[in-house]
Each structure stands twice: as C-alpha cells, then as structure tokens.
Amino acid sequence: MKKSTVSKDSEDSQPWTEKYRPKSLEDVSAQEETVAVLRKTVLSQNLPHMLFYGPPGTGKTSTILAIARELYGVENMRLRVKELNASDDRGIDVIRVKVKKFARTVISKNTRGPPYKIIILDEADSMTYDAQAALRRLMEDSSNTTRFCLICNYVTRIIEPIVSRCAQFRFKPLDTSSSKSRLEMICAKEGMICDSQTLDELVRVSNGDLRTAITYLQTANTLFKNEMITLEFVRELAGFIQPDAIEQLIQSAESHSFNKIENTVSQFFLSGYSAVQLLFQIQDQIIYDNTGRFTEIQKAKIAMYIGEIDKYLSEGCDEHLQVLNLIVTISKNISNYETMDFD
Amino acid sequence: MCLLVDKYRPTSLDQLTYHHDLSHLLKITAHSGSFPHMLMYGPSGAGKKTRIFCVLKELFGEGVEKIKIDQRTFVTSSNRKLDANIASSIYHLEVTPSDVGNYDRIVIQELIKDVAQTQQVDLNAKQRFKVIIINEADALGRDAQAALRRTMEKYAKNIRIIFCCNVTSRIIAPIRSRCLLVRVAAPTIEESTQVLRQIATNEKIKISDDVLIRIAGKSEGNLRNAILTFETMIMQQANISKTSEVPSPDWKDHIENIAKSIIKTQSSANIMEIRLVFYELINHCIPAPIILKTLTFALFKHVHDDIKMQITAQASFYDHRLRTGQKVIIHLEAFVIKVMHLILSNNQKS
Ligand SMILES: Nc1ncnc2c1ncn2[C@@H]1O[C@H](COP(=O)(O)OP(=O)(O)OP(=O)(O)O)[C@@H](O)[C@H]1O
Ligand SMILES: [Mg+2]
Numbered sequence: 001m002k003k004s005t006v007s008k009d010s011e012d013s014q015p016w017t018e019k020y021r022p023k024s025l026e027d028v029s030a031q032e033e034t035v036a037v038l039r040k041t042v043l044s045q046n047l048p049h050m051l052f053y054g055p056p057g058t059g060k061t062s063t064i065l066a067i068a069r070e071l072y073g074v075e076n077m078r079l080r081v082k083e084l085n086a087s088d089d090r091g092i093d094v095i096r097v098k099v100k101k102f103a104r105t106v107i108s109k110n111t112r113g114p115p116y117k118i119i120i121l122d123e124a125d126s127m128t129y130d131a132q133a134a135l136r137r138l139m140e141d142s143s144n145t146t147r148f149c150l151i152c153n154y155v156t157r158i159i160e161p162i163v164s165r166c167a168q169f170r171f172k173p174l175d176t177s178s179s180k181s182r183l184e185m186i187c188a189k190e191g192m193i194c195d196s197q198t199l200d201e202l203v204r205v206s207n208g209d210l211r212t213a214i215t216y217l218q219t220a221n222t223l224f225k226n227e228m229i230t231l232e233f234v235r236e237l238a239g240f241i242q243p244d245a246i247e248q249l250i251q252s253a254e255s256h257s258f259n260k261i262e263n264t265v266s267q268f269f270l271s272g273y274s275a276v277q278l279l280f281q282i283q284d285q286i287i288y289d290n291t292g293r294f295t296e297i298q299k300a301k302i303a304m305y306i307g308e309i310d311k312y313l314s315e316g317c318d319e320h321l322q323v324l325n326l327i328v329t330i331s332k333n334i335s336n337y338e339t340m341d342f343d
Numbered sequence: 344m345c346l347l348v349d350k351y352r353p354t355s356l357d358q359l360t361y362h363h364d365l366s367h368l369l370k371i372t373a374h375s376g377s378f379p380h381m382l383m384y385g386p387s388g389a390g391k392k393t394r395i396f397c398v399l400k401e402l403f404g405e406g407v408e409k410i411k412i413d414q415r416t417f418v419t420s421s422n423r424k425l426d427a428n429i430a431s432s433i434y435h436l437e438v439t440p441s442d443v444g445n446y447d448r449i450v451i452q453e454l455i456k457d458v459a460q461t462q463q464v465d466l467n468a469k470q471r472f473k474v475i476i477i478n479e480a481d482a483l484g485r486d487a488q489a490a491l492r493r494t495m496e497k498y499a500k501n502i503r504i505i506f507c508c509n510v511t512s513r514i515i516a517p518i519r520s521r522c523l524l525v526r527v528a529a530p531t532i533e534e535s536t537q538v539l540r541q542i543a544t545n546e547k548i549k550i551s552d553d554v555l556i557r558i559a560g561k562s563e564g565n566l567r568n569a570i571l572t573f574e575t576m577i578m579q580q581a582n583i584s585k586t587s588e589v590p591s592p593d594w595k596d597h598i599e600n601i602a603k604s605i606i607k608t609q610s611s612a613n614i615m616e617i618r619l620v621f622y623e624l625i626n627h628c629i630p631a632p633i634i635l636k637t638l639t640f641a642l643f644k645h646v647h648d649d650i651k652m653q654i655t656a657q658a659s660f661y662d663h664r665l666r667t668g669q670k671v672i673i674h675l676e677a678f679v680i681k682v683m684h685l686i687l688s689n690n691q692k693s
Contacts, residue, residue: 015379015496018496018499057517093420126485126486126489126490212520215521218377222377222379223371223372223375236526239519266563271526273526274510274512275512277512309659312663315663315666317659317663318632318636321635321636321662322659322662324655325659329656332652
C-alpha cells in the first residue's frame with residue numbers, strides 16, 4: 001500500500017521542465033534557423049564539432065539530447081554519448097585522462113548510427129582556460145572517433161582556438177508567441193486552467209527563458225489548482241517588483257524632497273526587493289514612459305546612471321546606498337531649475 | 344537559560360504572527376506532494392530561518408527538531424583538507440558554504456552526492472526527499488552555483504534545496520529559474536511591537552508600549568535585533584520608564600559620534616582623531632562598507648537637504664572604492680575629507 005503511494009508521489013514530483021523536454025528536433029520551439037541547419041547535418045550523418053550558445057532555458061541541452069537520440073536511438077545513447085556538466089570535475093586532469101580515454105576508444109561499426117561518439121560538455125563556460133586548452137588538442141587528435149558539442153551561455157568565455165574549431169549555433173531567447181503556445185500545450189495536457197492574459201504575463205516575466213516560464217506555470221498550478229491565478233501572483237513568483245513600489249520611487253524623485261526619497265528607498269529595501277531587478281524595471285518604466293513626464297534627454301541621462309549603478313552593484317556595492325544615489329540623481333536630473341553636468 | 348529570541352522562536356507555520364498570506368502559501372506547498380526547490384530572500388532579521396524551520400516541521404513533523412552538529416572533512420582534488428560544520432536531523436541538513444571560502448563547490452557537491460546516495464533512514468518518513476538548507480546563498484561562488492544547475496535537476500527525486508539569502512542579485516538566473524522564489528519582507532514597526540508585547544506579557548514584564556514601539560523603530564525591521572535590545576534593556580534597567588533610553592550597539596554610538604564631530608570641526612587634527620576610531624571599529628570586525636553606510640545615514644541627521652544629496656553621491660562613490668580598492672582606511676578617510684570639504688564650502692556660500 002505504502003509503496004504504491006510513494007511511487008505515484010515521485011511521478012507527480014517530476015518537474016514539468018523535464019517532463020516536457022523536447023524529444024525530437026522538430027519538437028524544439030522557435031530556433032527555426034538553427035534547427036533547419038542541424039536537421040541537414042543530422043541527415044548527412046556527418047556532424048562537425050559544435051558549439052551551442054545562448055541564454056538559459058532556450059533549448060540548448062534539449063537540442064543536443066534530441067540529436068543524439070535521433071542518431072543512435074535511446075538504447076545506444078548510453079554507450080555513444082557522454083555528458084559532462086559543471087557539477088562533474090572537469091579540471092585539466094580529467095580532460096587529459098578520462099575524457100581522452102573515452103574519446104580515443106573506437107566503436108564497432110555494426111551498431112546503429114554514424115561511426116563516432118558524441119561528448120557533450122554542458123555549461124562549458126565554467127571550465128578553466130587550462131582545461132579548455134587541453135581540450136583543444138584532444139579535439140584535433142580524436143576527430144576520427146569523436147565529435148564534441150560544447151554548450152555555454154557566454155561564448156566569450158570559450159577560448160578562440162576552440163570556437164574556431166566548431167560550427168557555432170546561436171540560441172535566441174524565445175519569442176513571445178512560441179513560448180505561449182508551448183505553455184498552452186502543457187496546460188492542455190495537464191488539464192490546467194489558465195487564462196490568456198496570465199499566460200502572457202508568465203511569458204513576459206520570464207524574458208524568453210522557457211524553462212523559467214514552465215517552472216512558474218507548475219508552481220502556479222501547485223498553489224492554485226483550479227482557482228484563478230492573479231497577475232500580482234505571477235509577478236511575485238518571478239521576483240518582480242509590484243509596479244506600485246516602483247511608481248512610489250519615481251514619485252519620490254519627482255518630489256525633490258530628500259527625506260521623502262530616503263524614506264521611500266528604505267521602505268523599498270525593507271520589503272526585500274532586489275536592486276538589480278529594480279534597475280531592470282525602472283529602466284523599462286522610464287524609457288517607455290509616454291506620458292511626457294520625462295524629456296528624451298532626461299531619459300537618456302537616466303539610462304546612463306542606471307548603467308553606472310548596475311556596474312557598481314555587479315562589483316559588490318551596497319544595494320541600499322547605490323539605489324539611494326540613483327533616485328537622488330534622477331531627482332536632480334528631472335528638476336528643471338538645475339542643469340546637471342556629467343562626468 | 345536561553346535567550347528570549349530562542350525561547351520565543353515560533354516552531355510552526357501557525358505560530359508565525361505576521362505575513363499570514365505567505366504562511367498559508369507555504370503550508371499549501373508543503374502539503375502539495377510536489378514541494379519545489381526554494382529560494383527564500385529578504386532583509387536580515389525578517390524571520391527567514393524561522394520560517395524555513397516551520398516549513399520543515401510542516402513537511403516532516405517533530406523529527407526535524409532533533410538536531411546534531413558534526414564536523415565533516417572534505418578533500419579537494421589537490422588533496423587539501425577542509426572542515427565544515429554541518430547541522431542535521433535525519434530529514435535535513437544545513438550548511439553555510441561561505442565557511443569554506445573558495446571551496447564551496449566541493450563541499451556542496453559532496454554533500455549532495457552523499458545525501459542522494461544514502462537512503463532515507465526513517466521508512467515512515469512523510470517525504471521521500473531530504474532537504475538541504477544552504478545559508479547565505481548570496482555568498483556562493485559562481486562555480487558552486489554553476490555546478491548546482493544540473494545537480495538540482497538530476498537529483499530532484501531525493502533532494503530539495505532551500506536557499507536562504509538577503510539579496511537575489513548574486514544568484515545566477517538558471518538557479519533562480521529552478522526555484523520557487525519566496526520573498527520575506529521585514530516586519531513593520533507595528534508587527535515587531537506586537538511580538539515584543541507578547542513576549543513582555545508572557546514574561547510578566549511591565550513595560551510601556553511607547554518603549555516597545557521605540558525599540559521596534561530603532562531595529563529597522565530586524566526583529567532579532569529588536570528582541571535582543573529588549574532583553575538587554577530588561578536586564579540592565581530595573582524599572583523601565585516611558586522615557587528610558589533605548590540602547591544601541593556600541594559601534595553605532597561610535598559612528599554617531601564621528602558624524603557629530605565631522606559636523607562640528609573640519610580640520611586635519613580631527614581627521615586624525617577620527618582615523619583612530621575607524622581603526623578601532625575595523626579591529627572589532629565591523630566591516631568597512633557597513634561603517635561607511637552607517638556614517639552616511641548618521642550624517643543625514645545633521646545637515647540640510649542640499650548637502651545630503653551631495654553626501655549621497657560621495658557615499659556611493661566611496662562605497663565602490665572600498666570594494667575595488669585595497670586598503671579600506673584610505674577610502675573611509677577620503678570620504679570624511681570630502682564631507683568636511685562639502686560642509687566648509689557650503690558654510691562659505693551662505
Ligand atoms: N526551444 C525550446 N523548445 C521547447 N522546449 C524548450 C525550449 N527551450 C527550453 N525548453 C524547455 O526548457 C527546459 C530547459 O531547456 P534546456 O535544458 O534545453 O535549456 P538550455 O538552453 O540548455 O539552458 P541552460 O543554458 O540553462 O543550460 C526544457 O526541458 C524544456 O522543457
Ligand atoms: Mg543546459
């Protein structure tokens with residue numbers, strides 16, 4: 001009795017991101033050009049070394065797994081494909097010994113699929129330069145028996161000699177309509193009720209990251225079951241700051257009262273919101289403002305300040321002080337009696 | 344005898360006195376059968392850890408309260424030995440990876456592999472998974488975070504991770520996207536006062552509400568500090584009247600004095616005096632950025648709006664210098680000199 005409930009439990013608890021991982025190339029949403037080129041390469045059975053890059057949750061890992069499945073079938077995949085990611089030890093020694101050993105072994109001709117193995121180095125941007133350098137030799141020496149597929153978010157963290165040995169494929173953030181139709185498909189399969197407006201908001205707050213969107217969808221489903229999900233809740237899930245809180249900050253800047261600014265900023269941080277998220281949203285709110293509150297030149301200057309503060313924050317500065325300064329600076333900038341000069 | 348903070352720490356979601364919506368939400372999640380990874384964030388002293396323990400109790404029951412602490416040794420690939428303290432019950436374990444500095448990746452991976460491979464000892468456990476609490480997750484290195492990405496998916500059956508941190512900015516996007524984000528805002532002054540009032544009643548302490556409100560106000564949303572201050576007061580002062588002074592920590596008083604003396608005298612002699620206090624503070628492990636921040640806000644109390652704006656700009660600038668420079672005292676002093684200069688030139692103008 002106990003047993004059966006437990007196993008049901010584990011099925012339920014499989015994250016939807018895994019459950020709905022694309023099973024074939026055709027199943028991959030958006031990424032049309034990339035998929036088209038890959039489709040041709042797969043048909044020719046002659047894969048180059050490949051480098052997939054792009055932001056999180058856009059289908060990189062899924063795509064290579066789908067390709068591998070098509071080439072070798074689910075059964076043989078285990079023998080032919082080796083997946084190493086950032087949680088594995090991938091220091092230079094591992095590359096020199098373990099990966100090399102796997103890369104060099106020749107495989108028998110009479111199994112299904114092309115006569116080479118695939119080594120997937122996921123999250124390759126967290127490999128050290130030394131390890132990458134070791135990899136470079138290996139890629140040349142073992143091209144008869146092995147194809148490498150490197151996956152990363154930041155292509156600039158991969159050393160040039162490796163980049164130039166690979167066919168590069170860029171994965172774009174998913175466009176709104178592809179993300180939405182994917183979510184609708186999942187809703188339909190899970191019997192979840194979610195109105196169009198909420199889905200739009202889910203897609204918007206996840207910024208082209210489909211994994212994020214799916215994670216939010218599942219959480220919303222857990223918490224609300226069949227009730228209606230509110231927009232505020234969707235924003236809260238994503239760590240989005242309620243527009244009200246941002247409006248208050250802007251209004252405090254407009255008031256030109258230091259005490260008001262100081263209090264509003266303190267209140268903002270007591271709420272626990274993140275400064276980076278604030279920069280991101282306040283930027284949107286000001287740049288796209290069309291009520292005429294800000295002149296074009298004011299918008300341009302504010303955008304510059306935001307950039308500056310973002311740099312400071314990424315270097316570990318204090319969120320409270322920096323945001324206080326940002327709002328004060330905005331305040332000075334939008335007062336008409338004072339002309340700001342910048343340095 | 345234990346501290347009041349510990350004595351009155353709520354141990355179940357129903358006992359939490361504020362953010363009721365959030366408690367409700369956590370309760371549903373705990374009973375939903377699909378408990379997600381979680382990232383709990385908010386200012387310090389807002390009650391994140393307390394809430395996490397309440398969730399654990401909701402998930403597993405009383406057993407989570409039997410906690411033992413052991414020292415575990417981890418070995419790096421270059422054969423260095425690292426020690427870390429791990430608090431655990433049979434259902435969960437808790438680490439503070441910043442204890443091991445640059446080697447946080449190894450410690451976390453080892454722990455997760457360990458937990459993933461060991462069976463749940465309690466066959467009647469309510470959940471199949473164990474929970475790993477990662478404290479101060481915003482201090483996790485990039486490597487450690489990168490390594491968690493796949494791990495969190497691969498071992499999703501056996502493990503749930505609860506991250507606890509002040510700010511989410513330093514948590515990489517792929518980790519955030521694998522978690523349920525839970526924001527714990529600081530309690531309002533009213534909410535903190537309510538907690539203090541409750542403790543006072545239970546301890547049969549007569550204390551006027553005015554004082555409680557002032558304690559709550561001074562704690563700036565940090566409930567832990569509010570309770571500690573409250574306890575200090577009742578230990579030190581036999582009878583607390585309406586007008587009794589709410590004590591603040593020594594170091595804050597020192598910084599308050601620095602602010603006053605900057606306003607009073609702008610001279611190189613005074614800079615030398617202040618330098619000594621800075622050294623004193625640094626020697627007492629008050630981090631330089633905190634000194635700068637506290638000093639900035641202390642200065643605000645004594646100058647007029649125009650100068651406040653200029654001080655803010657300088658504080659932002661020197662905060663950055665502190666983080667990227669080598670010797671903090673130089674930048675703290677430069678800030679003081681800048682502020683003195685602002686005050687002087689302002690006096691001349693008027
Ligand atoms: N283009 C896509 N089509 C369909 N599903 C997708 C797509 N992109 C992402 N997903 C969904 O998001 C999940 C994560 O995708 P995947 O692992 O491929 O992302 P990734 O690009 O490798 O991200 P990361 O850079 O974080 O490793 C998949 O399991 C799938 O559910
Ligand atoms: Mg991936």
